[in-house]
Amino acid sequence: DQQVKQNSPSLSVQEGRISILNCDYTNSMFDYFLWYKKYPAEGPTFLISISSIKDKNEDGRFTVFLNKSAKHLSLHIVPSQPGDSAVYFCAASYYGGSQGNLIFGKGTKLSVKP
């Protein structure tokens, strides 16, 4: 049973527009969420995280929104740039379980067209 789901395998966006990547989770014990970006032949790169005590976290062009009641989070990239083209993974964890065990979604491939 997939506890973290990214239902869109791919997303195509024009340069300069907003990219919105979505993620749903089923385990109500999750209280920490992360987004990673991955290029081919490289390890995932940490982008941004959010704890369950917040509903929004910003870092430059990246904003993550968390809706706990809907068990949904999203990553907004504004403005999108061609260098943002990569696979984006959503991950979740819970304190008291083991923070070292991240549960990942299957990823969304973002293509930003010039």
Add this chain to the structure above:
Amino acid sequence: KAGVTQTPRYLIKTRGQQVTLSCSPISGHRSVSWYQQTPGQGLQFLFEYFSETQRNKGNFPGRFSGRQFSNSRSEMNVSTLELGDSALYLCASGNEQGFTYEQYFGPGTRLTVT
């Protein structure tokens, strides 16, 4: 500060053989986690080590094992290799700071079993 390093980067083995992969975490990080990435299953958690002790284990057979040394470096071993073990093996290190916990990934070891 140097990132997470993994050796070797590429490896080709034959069915039935065993393999050992190595990971050096970011300086000061005491937690090391291992993940397997395959096209079909995505990123799956193998195990986590913290201060030389296995703290958490994923749902993989006993052929997959690991250890951590006093300098936080970690190794994982796969015995009796099967074709299905072909994957990208990723190591991640983390520095727990209260409630927040990000993991930083190495570039991975690409294992091919023939």
